[in-house]
Amino acid sequence: MDKSDSDTCYLELSKDPIRFEAVNQLTNVFFDDSNKDVFAVRSGGVMGVVVKNAESESKYLDFRMEDHGSVLSIKFSPDHKILAVQRGTNSVEFMNFDGTALDTEYSQTCKKNCNILGFVWSQVNEISFITDHGIELYMVIPDKKSLKHLKTTSATVQWFVWCNSNKLALLASHHGSHLLPVIIKNGTTNKLNKVDTEPGKMALERDITLATLYGTPAVLILRHQNGPNAAEVHVHTLNGPGMSPVKSHVLKLGLTGRFAINIEDDIILVHHQASRSSVIFDIALPAENDGTVQYHSPAAFARSIKPASITLPGLRDNEIHYCELYSPNWVVFQPNIIIDAKLGCLWHIKLCLPELCENIADLRKCTQVMLKRTEGKTVLLNVLLKYIKQAKPKFDVLQESFNHINYIYRDFIEAELQPNIGTSPGAPIVPKNLSLHRVLVDQDDMMNEIFQKLDPEKDLPKIEWLSLSYLASLSECSISAQYNLTELLVTCLARQKKFTVLQQMLQYGAIADSKPLACLLLSLGNMHSGASQMALDMLARMDAREEIQEVLLSDGQVLSALKLADKTANPRKFLSVAEQSGDLTLFHSVLIHLKNNPDFAGAFQKDERLMNFIQQYNNMFDKNKKSENTLNQ
Amino acid sequence: MVTQIIAGLKNFFIFKSSLGANEGEELKKILYYYPLTDNTDVQIKNVGFVEGIIQFTDTFKPSSHVNSLHTNKTRHLYYQPEKDFWMVMVLKLNRSTKEKEISNDTEDLEDDIEDNVYEALLKQAYLMYRLFWGTFKDAKNTDSLKMTLEVFYRAYLQTIKLANADVLNMFSGIQYLPVDKHCFLKVQTFVNCLESSYDFIENASFLYNDYLIWSGIEPSDMQVVYQYLVGTLLPANVETELLGGSMPRNSTSPFAPLRHGRFITGPSNLKSAKTIGKVPKVYLFASGKSQEYHLVVYRALSATVCLFIKGDTELTLDLFKTLDEDLNTKLLCIVSDIADYCSKQIITPNLSDSSPRYIYFNNVNLAYSSNVHLDNKQSGNLACPKESVRIATEMKGNLPFLGPAGETIVKTMNDFWVVMKTSNHRECYIALQQKNASLIGISEEVKRLCDTELKGIFFKQI
The missing domain is CATH 1.25.40 (Serine Threonine Protein Phosphatase 5, Tetratricopeptide repeat)
Incomplete structure (x- = not known):
């Protein structure tokens, strides 16, 4: 890949990957995506088990475990006090862990004639076995070294996918054509409505991604189309009545082949191995719509992940090893983890927002994308400023961007006012959609980061047009403009001697009344006779009799002033x-x-x-x- | 009662006093003369007479020139727009038959025809010429000046409506459309967008029907352009639009997108046009010196956009095509917004005969509104007696003596009250019909009217 191209890569792997012992004849590597633990199990545990946590580098556990056969699955309880190991298909072994060493094993077998497909820790002392006949829920009592059966839910299961953040298991049967979401929480299981898929359409485990998109649990199914049609990702969001899944978005990938999906900052990243590139989708962007389903195209151009390297200890010096991107050894975990088991690396994938903006040609779209990103604010303001500093920015485009910004600003203001309106004391305050308001650009931000960064000498007409577009957008959203914005606009107009413009804006009420503004207008009175008329009108609207008298007196109109006097x-x-x-x-x-x-x-x-x-x-x-x-x- | 009516225009001429100073060369002074039927001797005699009057009166009051001359059968009006150039209008007067017996009562006659109205007409005639041809002194030479004056005034004099001229001519104001700030900001951002994306567009104005919403040029220039648009250009075009029917008939395919917008000045049909058509040049003076622009007028539905394009721009067909693309789409959505707003705002005007009539004028933005005049065609269609309007005209003449703020109240013989208030650069004339009303009652009534009609401005308190 050439350099210039890498400048605009908007995805990168974390700089310091978690390093672990690579898979070899002796060592098996497991990843628990609930706790984000990487287990390197040497010789079935006898030679030691090293556990590294992807979230915090400092969490590092190292212990020995007796070898009772090859390990199929190994997971700590959420508090890392109990280790569960699955070695066969009908039992799971448990070992209490005090931080350095393991206690003796105790075991739990599943119901007769069942095969354990896997197990998940649904809570600190709660474990679910997913078997081919359903879910068995147990409470673990570490002191007694025993388990207590809580509940059994029956269902036919061929394979399953677990999403720890939503405590959601998706049970697949009939070769993946029946997908049943189940919530496992607080000692109960709750079957939801089936994911509504086209009848007979099968899915593989690797084609399913469970995620949380903008606070809503979602099931993403990768659909390979027959023939020349490109693959699609169908997004079923669990926001129907009773959390039933609704097919609400379709992501059009425009490619065929092998894909892997990550979610970062509510953006869906789809990696394509054959073209060694990734595309991104944001379901919050407006898209083609057939009434129920929105059909999305990629939000930005397809780009490769930024080249990444690791340093390997060499014979003399450390060697720099360039990692192979989109390697067949990669395994992708949710939401944003990529593991290369052969290399012994775990990366988090990250979005580089400034570079991402460069890959979105349309400013309006870029604004919408940035408004939804956690770290989007400064990037957005920079993008706007850069656009404005161009020789000929399009003000209608800018105004639409301002509208997107201000819709959120308005919702924020309304939400702020909400508690004052008076809700019944018991009613929970619902921060409705507040999670969506990641970026709030208010008038002060615009003032400090945009308007004041422009050259007041050279860019005078630009500042005028710009502040006007912003003002129009505020008015569109029924937000009243702050004084500093109107002051900027008024001085800007006055310096260009555009009093006719000013006059008309005041005449139509496009500039809000305020006493400071009236004073500013009075001071402009010597430049344009109309300014004092506008000032007097404004004072009259605010019923500022005192000030009007002063103005009239200074003009020598004693009788007129006297008429107003109380x-x-x-x-x-x-x-x-x-x-x-x-x-x-x-x-x-x-x-x-x-x-x-x-x-x-x-x-x-x-x-x-x-x-x-x-x-x-x-x-x-x-x-x-x-x-x-x-x-x- | 004695009434006196204007029978028509007797003479209209323009001369330059510094020309033809020698005897026998008097004809050289005359730049334009109406009517053509007068032979040169009559022309020289009339011009000589006026020049004599002017020179004679100057000896008494050199600070200001004579404005008018009253005779029994004529009324002369003099106006010096530029140094040495004089414009003269001579009106024929007729007395109505019944007061022939008391024709010696000249004092009464004096008041019937207000000089200042006709002075305003004369000034307007000059400003309109200046808009299209620039100042007299900037003309290349006397011959070309004579030619342009001839071309311009031959047509212009036909359009002057002498009989119905009134106080509105003195204002020669602009009617603004009262829209809310959303609509206004939409229009303003639209205009800004045009100005920022096309370097050659210096300014733009936006009208909806006959009402101005946005003017990019100074009011003093806009008032002349407005008179031209509303008085001449738009009515002519509305007529042709009506002739064509509500659906365009020349569309080649029924599936072709319906285009609503078209250029009024410039190529009339962009598809078939080979040339850019006729685009008038206009001269604006608000900046202190003469500036030349192409006036391109685009109309879509009820909206009219005037583009003031820098005079040195080369207008091409491609340029019009790009403008058309841009204007057409953007205008439609703005127009529908304005139409929506206007349809919501329509309140059936309270037009019972006894309801108060008013004319309002703002000297700063030259805005006027009136419910006295039932149309803006100067057809003499008035909602109150002509006499009340005449009184208003007279009051306007006395305005300079009132100072910055004041009030005048007049009661007529037929129980009409005419009230004039001025304050804060604004004037308001109100005509009320109330039998047996007292001065205090009328004053209260006017105050109440101002409170309801003139909200939001500093006017009512005084």
Whole structure:
């Protein structure tokens, strides 16, 4: 594979794989996908058993076990205190474990004429044997070194698949054409409705994947089509009434051959061995729909997993060994584990979100995918910023992306408000779909991560268009815009002298009213006469009489201001403006009006400074009188 | 009562006073003269008379030129749009038969015809010319100026509706469509999208029927463009649309996607067009200097998009085709949204005869609305007596004396009250019919009306 191609690989294997002893003549390797333990059993256990945990590197167990025959299956209880080993088809042996060594064995046989197909720890002290006749549920009592039978459920089983996170077993019969999901929990078993498959359509164990997609248990069945048709994955989600499985999604792989499936961050990864590439699907993306089933195409271009290497101790120096990708030795476990038994490596497969974005050509789709990823936020913001910084971003595309972001933002706001609306005290607060809101990009994020990263000198029109698209999207989602966003837009328009645009936006209420905005508009009044009209309108809508009076007074409109004044007003303000105007009639009317108004009469008695105005008044009009008199003479 | 009516346009001429200063060369001054039937002697005489009046009156008041001249049988209106250029309109007056006996009562006659309305008409005539041909002084030479004036005004003078001119001509305002912010933001983002994706589109405006929703250009320019669109271009096109029937008949296949949009200026049929058709050039002046644009008008359903394309852009058929693709799809969804909103908003207007009539005008965005005028064709179809509108016109003339805010109330002989309020750069004229009403009652009534009709702006309080 060439380098340039590897740059855009969006899947990678974990950097430090869990290393274990590779399979050889002496050593058998087992993986328990419930506890994620790797067992390396040397010579049936006599030479030692090494247990490594895939989740935490530090969990490392090393003990010896007596060899009572070849091991078929070996699993610790969830608390790692009891080890269960299956060596034959009709019994399972148990050994208590104190952290360093095993206690003596005790055993449990299954019902007569049954063959144990496998066993699962459904709870700390609870174990289920899956036999060809059904499920036998036992409670393990380690102190007494015995087991107590709890329940038997009968069913015909040829093989089964277990999903520990959902405590769900899928029992297959009739060559995999009958698939029965059973929940094993709290000492009971609960049969669900059969998975609705096309009659007679068989499935192999390796074609079944049990997973949890966006919080819902799901059964994924790989369907190889006859003839030239490409394979499909049918996703049956257990969200029907009573958790009955519903075929809700079909993933169109577009290829034939051998596949393996992983789930990472609710994305379905389908590895294709022949082409040595993987494609991804996100069932949350909109897709072709026939009313019940959605038909998905891959969310991104098919790409190989990033090349991985491990260091092997060499004779002199450590050697770097490039691992073979999509090797036939690979075994895939859920949700995101790949094991190469020959190499002795266990990897977690990871999504590289930035690279993934580069493989999704459409920004709108990319936004939707990122919004659903746990670590998607910073990546999404970077992708948006990169798109915006292009020479000619498409603003209609951006707006649709903003819509996707803001639908989630709105749901979040609504969910936040929900508890205040008043639910009955006993009612459980259902965080409905909250698990879907992995990425919340609010207005502050947009402000800090996008708008402020643009050059306010060079990108002025871009900022205007952008903030407008964002504003329109907020309005589409009925979210009120924060002041800093409107301020940005208004200053942006003012700096481009686009007052007509501003005027129209205010006229149609596209910009929300606020006192700070009104003040900003007032300060723009000297650049455009319309700005002060808009400011006054805005103040009037907020019924800010005080501020309106100030504006009118500063404009010298004493009478208009006086009409708005109530009894809390300060007479001095009006009088001083009237006096400064030099208009004697105005001064006269204002003074007489205030003096004769009972609301203010009291103030004239108390306030020394108001008396000065009366003094002033008398001087003015006395002087006039005198001059009149002189005229008359 | 004495009434005086306008019988028609007697003369309309444009001259440049700095030309033909020498005796015997007076004809050179005249750039355009109507009617053509007047021989050159009459033309020279009339122009000379006007020039004389102007020069004579200038000696008394050099700060402002004379605006009008009243004679018994005519009314002269003078307007100097640019230095040395004068536009003159002479109206013929007729007295109605019954007041012939008291014809000596000239004082009454004075008030019947408002000079300022006709001044506004004259100014509008200039602005409309300037929109298409630029300023007089920017013309290449006198001969080409004479030619363009001739071409323009010969057609334009036919469209002037002298008899029904009223206060609306003084506003020459714009009617905005009251839509909610969702619709508005849709329109605005649509326009932004156009401007950002096509470099050559400098500005765009968006109309729905006769109403403006978005204007990318300054109101002072928009008002002229709006008059042209609503007054001339769109009515002509609606007529042709109606002639074609509601379904397009020229579609070649019934399965071809129905296209709703088409260019009104530019190629009329994109499939068959060989040339780009006629695209007018317009000149806008709001920026302080003259800027040249191609005015491309696209219409889909009831929406009209005006694109102001930079004057130096070469218009090609391909360019129109790409625009058509883009506009057609995007417009349809916006138009349906606006139509949805409008259909929800329709409230049966309370049009009983006694209900108050108003004309509202905002000086900042030049918006007007009126329930006095029953259509916007200036057909003289009024919902209140013509006299009330005339009073409003007179009030408008007295506006400068009121200052930034004020109110005037007038009671007519036939129990009509006309109220004018102005504040915060807005004007509102209200006509009420109330018998035996007091001044306080009317004042209260107006206050109540303003409270309900003019919500959300700073106007009602004063």
